[in-house]
Structures are given as structure tokens and as C-alpha cells.
Amino acid sequence: MAETTAHDIAVEAPAEADTGQSVSSRLGLGFWLSVVWLIIVAGLALLAPWLPIADPNETAVGGRLEGPRSGLWFGSDATGRDVFSLTIWGARISLLVGFIAILVGFLVGGTLGILSGYFRGRFDSIVSFIFVTLLSFPALILAILITTLLGRTVFWVALSLGILAIAPVGRLARAQTLVFAERDFVTAARVLGASHRRIIVHELLPNVVIPMSALALLGMGIAVVAEGTLAFLGISVEDGLSWGKQIFLAASRRSELQDGPHAAFFPIGVVFLTVLSLNYAGDRLREVFDAKELVL
Amino acid sequence: MVGIGTEHLRDADDAILRVEDLVVEFSVDGGTLRAVAGVSFDVQAGETLSIVGESGCGKSTTAKAVIHLEEPADGVVTFGDAELSALTGAELREVRRELQMIFQDPISSLNPRRAVRDIIQEPAHIWEMEELWGDEEIDEMMTEVGIDPQYGDRRPYQFSGGQCQRISIARALVLNPKVLIADEPVSALDVSVQAQILNLLDDLKSDFQLTLLFISHDLAVVRNISDRVVVMYLGRVAEIGDADSLFDNPSHPYTRTLLAAVPGSGLEADDSISGELPSPLNPPTGCRFHTRCPYATEICISEVPVFTQQDPDHWVACHHPQ
Known part of the structure; x- marks a missing residue:
């Protein structure tokens, strides 16, 4: 062994001592603030049934359009419902819709995309045609169709x-x-004898999924906003108040918006911060992982 | 027969790898590109055979076709007792364990998202030989190729090109192959590192009883490590022979040109040629080198030269061998 390595004296130590730390610091403070905010919102949404907050459907918890005060932090809406409680329960619906939407998009789109990029040929042509068709289908019509039917x-x-x-x-x-x-x-990997399955799972998937995790966050932000749009059109979730529906109800009557703007603005603020956090965190992830590619 | 003769092939029983009349074609917009047009050579166990030639001469395609990474359009590749094109996918996969390959770009050869220890261990995972290749054995292999095992958890981009090539070599050796095909393994490396990798390959060759098929565009690199040399031009073999005989007495004008480009070769500058490699889409008639050859005559344009023997193990395909 000593003989074989005798001529290898020029082997220098590999670069960059501690990657773990440098990645997390390269993500920056903004990224971690975003993550903290998302954890708080998601945590409150998950724990909503056990939190000491008013039933979101209970009216006259506060007065009509009562402003924020201790115990009624976000004030109350036109029927006296607790806006804080509504916002937390709304998060359950909005975040769940966003999460499932992205899950479906990634499971179906991601799988088809990876398979068609790997196998090429006829399968690729068919899948690419499906993608183009889906892209040219009017989004709103599709949503109306599915939710109505x-x-x-x-x-x-x-x-x-x-x-x-x-x-x-x-x-x-x-x-x-x-x-x-x-x-x-x-x-x-092919020469070593790896199966297609093994190549896709072990060689390609890590390289494709990690940069795409950034897109998952961005996409979830888009889905949350899109759900709000559907709510405005009256074709979103029927039971319960999602963020979109809550804002729509609070902002639809001009007199109510003038008397108690907080009923709309608090949920709007929460949506804004949440989508901003999703986008910012996604963007930072993408930048950091792109930079890593440049090192190559 | 597409090629220019197989007289130069030695007794089939001695060869570990035998390539006869190999043809590789690609369909392109303008028709069919014949990247390899009837190439024959054989390699005996323990030998180092080098294939040299300019970019685009088909040497890398030949290497890939040998292990059927590119499906040959015609020709026979025999490895041991197996004729590769006659094998099913599963059989080919089994045979390829003994026929491994390393590539030109050492960094692209390694998955950027996996730790190098994991990369080297991958063949053991694929073939379910984890008990043979535990952490200790992988450490030994890393030491063998000159990578400190303590850096096993690092990612490929943290290593230099030369180190990445060492890692690639280690990965290939885990399967204990009989033949290692090295496709321009040092072309992407600094000159100082090139020598280290060449020495490493030479050492490993004896330690692991390897047969080496070495692809390079650089005759200076090939000279010290080869037992035999194949010079390719535009998809055909121009000259093949024992390394000493070929380097001491280059007979094909093209080989002389390549050698003249190597400093200290002693060959005259007027052996040098001008012009670019013609398009393999529309190769010249007769001898494919006639468009650039200083000795070309009528016969070179009309007739394809066949192999003539120069020395016992030195063959040249030229109408006017020098």
C-alpha cells in the first residue's frame, strides 16, 4: 500500500472545511425569520382545536366590528366573531389547500417530468404534449368545472x-x-450495472428534487393566493372560512370596511406575511443551491 | 466487410477483448453519420492498448461501443467467451461488471449530491455485496487510489479534478473488473496531475491485474504507458502496432504528423499537415487522409488502403508508408 501511495504526496486536502454551517449562514437571517413565521402559522393552524381561542363560528364574542383589545387581539367582525380565531382556523383550510395542491403537482408533474427527461423518446413526446395541453387550458374554467361537478x-x-x-x-x-x-x-451508473429505477432514485432524484424544493415553497404561496381568488369568485371550499373567504366577507361591504377595517386587514396582513415568507424562503433556497451548482 | 482488413488481429484465443469490423452510426439531420467505420483490434490480458487520434476521429465512440454504451451498427465485440451484441440486457449487465470505464470529465463523473464514500460504495450496493465492501474495505480502496479516507464524507465538488478521477477509478475497481476502459482520463487535468493519475493507473494495473484500454488524443501521454497503440483517423484505423515499433518507426503520414507535434520527437516539421478533419458525414473517398496528406497520389483518392505489415506486430493502412 505504501508503494502505491508513494507518488501521491501532492494530494491536498479537499476544499471548504465545514459545509453545514456555511450553507445555513448563506441562507441568511431573512430566510430563518421566514421559516420561524411559517412554523408559527402552521403550528397555530395545526393546534387550533386545542388553543384557548373562541369558536370561530360563535357570534357576539365581541361587539359589531369591535376594534382590537386585550383578549380580542384582532378585534371582531360584523357579526361579532373573533377575527384572531377566524384567521387561525382559516389558516387550516388555506394552508391545507396549498399543501395538497403542491403535493399533487409534485407527485404527478415531478414523476412525469423526471421519467420523460430520463427515458426521452416517444414517452417524452406524449408527456410534453400533455404538459402543453394543460398549460393552454383556461385555469379558471378548470377550477369551476371541478368544484361544480x-x-x-x-x-x-x-x-x-x-x-x-x-x-x-x-x-x-x-x-x-x-x-x-x-x-x-x-x-x-449504467456501466456499473444500476437499474433504471436505481439511477432515477439515487442519481437523478437528489439532483432534481433539492433545487425544486424552492419551487414547492413558491408554489404553495401561489396556491394560497389562488385559493383566495377562488373564494372571491365563490367557488372555493364551502364549509368553514378560508383566508380568502374571510377577507372577501370582511371587505365586500363598503360600509363595514369603513367601520371596521381591521376585520379585513388582519387576515390580509397574515396572508401577506405568509406568502412573503414562502416566496422569500423559496427564493433564498434557489439562490443558494444555484450558487452551489456554479461551484461545479 | 466495411473495414480494411483483420489480418493484424492475433490469435483469438489469446485475446481478452477482440473487436472486429466495428461500425457505429448516428442518425443526424443530414443523414447517417458513420463515426466508426470498420475498426478492428484486440487486447491481450494484462496489456495496455491505447487508441489515439484527433477529436472527432471516433476513438471515444469506439470505447463506448466496446461496452455497448453505444449500440454498434455492425461488427463483433468478443469479451472472453461472450459476444456482447448477442447478449440480453441482463447478461450484458452481468458481463459489464468485468468491463468498467472511467470518463474524461472527472467532476461530471461523480454525483454532486452524494458523499464520496457513498459513491465508491455504490457498485457494492448495486450488486448487493455490502458485506464484501464495508467501511473498512472502502477506506482501504480510498487509500489505494490516494484519497485520505477521513475526507470520505465530503462531496465531489470539494475535491480537485485529479482527486475526482481517483475517486472514479476507485468506484470502478470495487467491481474488480478485468478490463478498464479509460476514455481520456487525464485530458481535463493539469499536466502535473496527469502524471500522477497515469502512474496510479500503472500501479493499479499490476495490483488488480487489469487490462487497460486507454483513449487519448495526446501521443506524449500514451507513449509511456502503452504496450500497443492504435492510431485512428476519421473512423478508421490508420496504423496499429507494438508501441516501441510504432513510435520508433511511424509509417503512416498521419502518425508521423501526430508525433511531429510532440516536442522532442525528432520528426521534421514538414511532416505537419494543414487543414481540419473532414466531416465524417461526407468522408473523402479512397484513403480518408488523402485530403491532408503530403504524399497523396491518384491511388489514394480512388482506393481504400488495406493493412500491410511493417514489422511482426506493426500494421499500416497506407498506399505510401514512410
Whole structure:
């Protein structure tokens, strides 16, 4: 052994001592503030039934359009419901819709995109045609169609948004896969005897999914806003008040908006901060991982 | 027969790898590109055979076709007792364990998201030989190729090109191959690192009883490590032979040109040629080198030269060998 390594004295230590730390510090304070905010919102939403807050459906908890005060932090709406409690319960619906929508988009679009980028050929042509078709289908019509025909439940609303996410997610996954499928490490894996399945899961997936996690966050932000738009059109989730529906109710009557703007502005602020956090965190992730690619 | 003869092939029983009349074609917009047009050579166990030639001469395509990474359009590749094109996918996968390859771009050869120890261990995972290749054995292999095992958790981008090539070599050796195909393994490396990798390959060759098929565009690199050399031009073999004989007595004008470009070769500058490699889409008639050859005559344009013997193990495909 000593003989073989005798001529290897020039082997220098690899660069960059501690990557873990440098990645987290490169993400920056803004990223971690965003993450903290998202954890708070998601945590409150998850724990809503056990929190010491008013029932969101109970009227006359406060007065009509009563302003914020101790114990009624976000004030009350036109029927005296607790706006703070409404916002937390609204998060349950809005975040769930966003999460399921992105999950559907990633599972279906991501899988199709990776497979078509890896196998190419006829399968790729068919999948690419499906993506183009989905992209050219009017989004709103699709949402109206699905929710009217199948029902305005969390699942169907999320699914109609998820279907819209399939094509953009799939096209990105395909493009990312094309980049890496040409690299020699994929060829090397083939020569070593790795199966297609193993190449996709072990060689391609980590390279495709990590940069795309940034898109998942951005996409969830978009889905939350899109759900709000559907709520404005009256085709979102029927039971319960999502953020979109809550804002719509609070802002739809001009006199109420003038008398108690807080009933609309508090949920608007929470939506704004949440979507901003999702976008910012996603953007930072993308930048940091792109920079890492540049090192190569 | 597409090629220019197989007389130069030695007794089939001695060869570990034998390539006869290999043809590789690609369909492109303008028709069919014949990147390899009838190439034959053989390699005996323990030998180092180098294939040299300019970019685009088909040497890398030949290497890939040998292990059927590119499907040959015609020709026979025999490895041991197996004729590769006759094998099913599963059989080919099994045979390829003994026929490994390393690539030109050492960084692209390694998955950027995996730790190098994991990368080296991958063949053991694929073939479910984890008990043979535990952490200790992987550490030994890393030491063998000159990578300190303490850096096993690092990612490829934290290593230099030369180190990445060492990691690639280690990964290929885990399968204990009989033949290692090295496709321009040092072309992307600094000159100082090139020598280290070449020495490493030479050492590993004896430690692991390897047969080496070495692809390079650089005759200076090839000279010290080769037992035999194949010079390719535009998809065909121009000259093949024992390394000493070929380097001492280059017979094909093209080989002389390549050698003249190596400092200290002693060959005259008027052996140098001008012009670019013609398009393989529309190769010249007769001898493919006639458009650039200083000795070309009528016959070179009309007739394809076949192999003639120069020395016992030195063959040249030229109408006017020098």
C-alpha cells in the first residue's frame, strides 16, 4: 500500500472545511425569520382545536366590528366573531389547500417530468404534449368545472389547483433531469450495472428534487393566493372560512370596511406575511443551491 | 466487410477483448453519420492498448461501443467467451461488471449530491455485496487510489479534478473488473496531475491485474504507458502496432504528423499537415487522409488502403508508408 501511495504526496486536502454551517449562514437571517413565521402559522393552524381561542363560528364574542383589545387581539367582525380565531382556523383550510395542491403537482408533474427527461423518446413526446395541453387550458374554467361537478370540498379545490401545478412543475423537473441525465455519473451508473429505477432514485432524484424544493415553497404561496381568488369568485371550499373567504366577507361591504377595517386587514396582513415568507424562503433556497451548482 | 482488413488481429484465443469490423452510426439531420467505420483490434490480458487520434476521429465512440454504451451498427465485440451484441440486457449487465470505464470529465463523473464514500460504495450496493465492501474495505480502496479516507464524507465538488478521477477509478475497481476502459482520463487535468493519475493507473494495473484500454488524443501521454497503440483517423484505423515499433518507426503520414507535434520527437516539421478533419458525414473517398496528406497520389483518392505489415506486430493502412 505504501508503494502505491508513494507518488501521491501532492494530494491536498479537499476544499471548504465545514459545509453545514456555511450553507445555513448563506441562507441568511431573512430566510430563518421566514421559516420561524411559517412554523408559527402552521403550528397555530395545526393546534387550533386545542388553543384557548373562541369558536370561530360563535357570534357576539365581541361587539359589531369591535376594534382590537386585550383578549380580542384582532378585534371582531360584523357579526361579532373573533377575527384572531377566524384567521387561525382559516389558516387550516388555506394552508391545507396549498399543501395538497403542491403535493399533487409534485407527485404527478415531478414523476412525469423526471421519467420523460430520463427515458426521452416517444414517452417524452406524449408527456410534453400533455404538459402543453394543460398549460393552454383556461385555469379558471378548470377550477369551476371541478368544484361544480365534484363538490366544493378542501380536496377538490386543492386538486383543481394541483392539476394546474402539474405542467409547470413537470416541465421544470424534465428540464432539470435532462441536464443531469447527460452527465457522466449517470453513464457511470449504467456501466456499473444500476437499474433504471436505481439511477432515477439515487442519481437523478437528489439532483432534481433539492433545487425544486424552492419551487414547492413558491408554489404553495401561489396556491394560497389562488385559493383566495377562488373564494372571491365563490367557488372555493364551502364549509368553514378560508383566508380568502374571510377577507372577501370582511371587505365586500363598503360600509363595514369603513367601520371596521381591521376585520379585513388582519387576515390580509397574515396572508401577506405568509406568502412573503414562502416566496422569500423559496427564493433564498434557489439562490443558494444555484450558487452551489456554479461551484461545479 | 466495411473495414480494411483483420489480418493484424492475433490469435483469438489469446485475446481478452477482440473487436472486429466495428461500425457505429448516428442518425443526424443530414443523414447517417458513420463515426466508426470498420475498426478492428484486440487486447491481450494484462496489456495496455491505447487508441489515439484527433477529436472527432471516433476513438471515444469506439470505447463506448466496446461496452455497448453505444449500440454498434455492425461488427463483433468478443469479451472472453461472450459476444456482447448477442447478449440480453441482463447478461450484458452481468458481463459489464468485468468491463468498467472511467470518463474524461472527472467532476461530471461523480454525483454532486452524494458523499464520496457513498459513491465508491455504490457498485457494492448495486450488486448487493455490502458485506464484501464495508467501511473498512472502502477506506482501504480510498487509500489505494490516494484519497485520505477521513475526507470520505465530503462531496465531489470539494475535491480537485485529479482527486475526482481517483475517486472514479476507485468506484470502478470495487467491481474488480478485468478490463478498464479509460476514455481520456487525464485530458481535463493539469499536466502535473496527469502524471500522477497515469502512474496510479500503472500501479493499479499490476495490483488488480487489469487490462487497460486507454483513449487519448495526446501521443506524449500514451507513449509511456502503452504496450500497443492504435492510431485512428476519421473512423478508421490508420496504423496499429507494438508501441516501441510504432513510435520508433511511424509509417503512416498521419502518425508521423501526430508525433511531429510532440516536442522532442525528432520528426521534421514538414511532416505537419494543414487543414481540419473532414466531416465524417461526407468522408473523402479512397484513403480518408488523402485530403491532408503530403504524399497523396491518384491511388489514394480512388482506393481504400488495406493493412500491410511493417514489422511482426506493426500494421499500416497506407498506399505510401514512410
